[in-house]
Amino acid sequence: MRGLARILGLVVLALPTAGADAGEREEKDRELHTLRGKIRIEEVAVGGLESQKSDLSSQLGALERRYGELSKSLRDLENQARSQERQLDDLKRQRAELRVGILQHNRTLIAQTRAAYADGRREWLKLALNQDDPARASRMLAYYGYLNRARSAQLQILDRSLAGTRELEAKLLAEAERLNSTRARIAREQADLEASRKQRRELMAGLEHELKDRGGRLKRLRDDVQRLQDLIAALPETAPPESRGAPDEQTPSERAAWPVQGPLLARFGSPRLSGQWDGVLIGAQEGSPVRAVARGRVVYADWLRGYGLLIIVDHGTGHLSLYAFNQSLHKALGDWVEAGDIIASVGSSGGRSEPGLYFGVRENGRPINPLQWSGRGN
Structure with a gap:
């Protein structure tokens, strides 16, 4: 209403009365002219509604652009997360290979140690009991020196492998933390995106409601004006x-x-x-x-x-x-x-x-x- x-x-005054002379009729015509002015005012109000619609559309456009930006950011973050997951898989494979190498080095070292221990006891005993062949004793000492150096090299390889494993494990942990951080960023971006969507829906609903409400009100107003004008024409004098x-x-x-x-x-x-x-x-x-x-x-x-x-x-x-x-x-x-x-x-x-x-x-x-x-x- x-x-x-x-x-x-405004309209009711235009009700004609019995005995109304020409001057009164002119007065009613002036009043109807005023009514038409009121209608023009309402038409200006319609223009204001269109302006408001334009403003709301601009706000909606800003939200749509923000929606697109967030969608692109979300896709980029998802690609980054997938890349990090592939890197983690590679690091896990490398760590598994190192562990296999460490096991092989361990088995080789154990075998060499056992052989050296068994052979060493016999050869050192012979060298201690037989002093007639100094050349042979010298060769045996050189052989045992070679074995010791080989064992030392194996131990160094094992140490480097262990250090590499520890380094990879540290890198894995750092990558895992970075991936978790990225996922947290994705979650925040998703929340922002959802909030943007909600704001967009609310704005659209508000826009549609406002347009429907104002449009309906203007239509009812024009209809009421027409009915009142018809009423004026139909009233008895x-x-x-x-x-x-x-x-x-x-x-x-x-x-x-x-x-x-x-x-x-x-x-x-x-x-x-x-x-x-x-x-x-x-x-x-x-x-x-x-x-x-x-x-x-x-x-x-x-x-x-x-x-x-x-x-x-x-x-x-x-x-x-x-x-x-x-x-x-x-x-x-x-x-x-x-x-x-x-x-x-x-x-x-x-x-x-x-x-x-x-x-x-x-x-x-x-x-x-x-x-x-x-x-x-x-």
Whole structure:
């Protein structure tokens, strides 16, 4: 119902009255011209909506670019992780080969040690008992020196192999840590990517919701304007007879104090979703009687979108009173009413969740404070 109350206040003034002369007709034409100006204002609002759509699209584009960057980073990290895994596999194979070499060196060293021990005992014993052949003894000593050097070389190879194994193991640990760090980075990037996706979805949902909401509101506004224009054209040209005074001419006893008793839920000019209240909202129980605030003639009594069951009373001299959200209407189009007459009952029509009465007053098409008009103050 956003924006409808202001338009209703503008349009209702255009209701023609009996005896209206050419000057009054010209005044109504001017008011319709003002209404068309209001429509142009709404068209400007549509342009603002398109601008907002463009801004949201730019934000969406920024998110899409960020999404692409994160996707590329994620692919690069995954490639890096796969490369590190291949390197780890190579290091594991090298370590396995070294371990095989170490086992072979161990077996060779053990065999050489055993042979040297067995042969050495016999040869050293012979050399100790036989001193007749110094040359042979010299050759044997040289042979044992060779064996000792060979064993020493094998031991050095074993030491280097062990050192290489330890170095590879350290490298494996470093690579494993680097791989874990890379995986952690991937996890963080994935989390950022998911957050980006979520933000993108939320932005898209917000954009679609805003466009749908605003688009629907503008369509309803235009539809309501058209209905009100049709209403103006269809209303009978009737007005209170001269013997019946306008509201300002009536004595206090001839005017009802208030259309229904209850607390003020919204005051004139207070904020609402679509702007400001151009009337008041009075809380009351479902079915409570709604009374006319002054004498006049019913110029509208029907359902209107955004207002539910609505009744409008023309009091003459440009004054109209509006009663909306009713449960039922007790007066019909063209009926004359006096101040205090029951014209409707309180309801929650028009899509409201709680019962209440919208009460508005128009003076020459301009919404005025019903509290001031009725003498109840602010």
